[in-house]
Amino acid sequence: MSIVRVPGKINLALCVAPRRPDGYHELSSLFQAVSLYDEITAEPTTDGQITLTMHGEGSEDLPCDSTNLAVRAAELLRARHGTPELGVRMHIAKQIPMAGGMAGGSADGAGVLLACNEVWQLNRSLAELSELAADLGSDVPFLLYGGNALGTGRGEKLVVQPTPGRLEWVFALAPRGLSTPLVYQHFDEMADRGAITPSSELPADQLDALCSGDPKIVAGALRNDLQAAALELYPELAQTLASGLAAGALAGLVCGSGPTCAFLCADAPSADELAKQLAGVGQIRATRRAHGPVPGPRGQASDDEL
Numbered sequence: 001m002s003i004v005r006v007p008g009k010i011n012l013a014l015c016v017a018p019r020r021p022d023g024y025h026e027l028s029s030l031f032q033a034v035s036l037y038d039e040i041t042a043e044p045t046t047d048g049q050i051t052l053t054m055h056g057e058g059s060e061d062l063p064c065d066s067t068n069l070a071v072r073a074a075e076l077l078r079a080r081h082g083t084p085e086l087g088v089r090m091h092i093a094k095q096i097p098m099a100g101g102m103a104g105g106s107a108d109g110a111g112v113l114l115a116c117n118e119v120w121q122l123n124r125s126l127a128e129l130s131e132l133a134a135d136l137g138s139d140v141p142f143l144l145y146g147g148n149a150l151g152t153g154r155g156e157k158l159v160v161q162p163t164p165g166r167l168e169w170v171f172a173l174a175p176r177g178l179s180t181p182l183v184y185q186h187f188d189e190m191a192d193r194g195a196i197t198p199s200s201e202l203p204a205d206q207l208d209a210l211c212s213g214d215p216k217i218v219a220g221a222l223r224n225d226l227q228a229a230a231l232e233l234y235p236e237l238a239q240t241l242a243s244g245l246a247a248g249a250l251a252g253l254v255c256g257s258g259p260t261c262a263f264l265c266a267d268a269p270s271a272d273e274l275a276k277q278l279a280g281v282g283q284i285r286a287t288r289r290a291h292g293p294v295p296g297p298r299g300q301a302s303d304d305e306l
């Protein structure tokens with residue numbers, strides 16, 4: 001049996017260029033893994049069946065069939081490196097909000113690759129798993145590694161960004177989810193009407209500020225190019241962001257394609273206090289406390305591995 005704990009992510013910067021001919025957008029994404037975890041348990045079988053059960057955050061709304069990224073990850077690994085009789089019984093305990101912009105589904109995909117690699121004794125390297133991860137989704141490779149990393153391409157080409165210190169976050173969960181493809185599509189529509197000017201360029205001084213580990217400096221440099229599109233699709237998020245700032249956050253931003261909002265705080269006690277205050281705000285379903293960066297499921301990534 002294998003148990004793998006995979007963190008969620010936020011994007012300290014998400015800089016998005018126009019849509020490419022293949023439908024994806026060229027990005028510069030500074031990922032940070034944060035201490036909300038999905039835990040994957042995998043037990044090997046020899047009947048060729050890949051089965052999944054789940055409990056926890058949003059799991060009642062998720063299918064457990066081949067449309068689930070966790071099942072697809074096991075199928076892909078078996079198809080490329082295994083044999084048909086390999087089966088697995090998987091269970092996922094979810095903490096990462098569903099359809100929330102924190103890569104919960106991608107975390108499950110990454111965790112299943114690691115867990116099944118172990119229980120099926122396939123001995124594939126992280127680099128080999130990373131190739132499969134990129135086929136599963138743009139954020140999946142980062143979740144194999146964790147920590148802080150700069151992603152380019154569609155987010156799958158990674159370079160480790162060593163970062164001192166620890167950032168204290170509060171996450172405000174929304175009552176409903178947002179579809180990532182829909183947010184990107186809306187981003188394109190906004191670009192077409194000239195409301196935004198897409199660019200994947202992340203200036204070096206902004207990257208340095210985001211990797212400083214100093215919450216006040218990081219707060220001034222956070223950037224999410226998908227935020228405007230998420231706010232047009234989900235206008236209540238503007239109120240959520242305003243509530244966090246009014247209650248003392250250093251900065252707030254939408255996580256990835258949203259709708260979860262992240263608030264950066266000066267220290268742990270002020271983050272604890274903010275989480276309590278925001279829990280009572282109307283349009284917020286729940287709050288979560290977390291910190292980052294945290295190591296990935298197999299410890300801290302190094303440049304050699306990426």
Ligand code: C5P
Pocket residue numbers: 023024025026027136137138139153154155180181182184
């Ligand atoms: O890669 P993944 O399957 O997670 O992406 C989901 C959707 O998000 C894609 O189908 C695409 O619409 C959008 N996307 C994008 N550009 C990226 C990453 C994702 O347009 N770099």
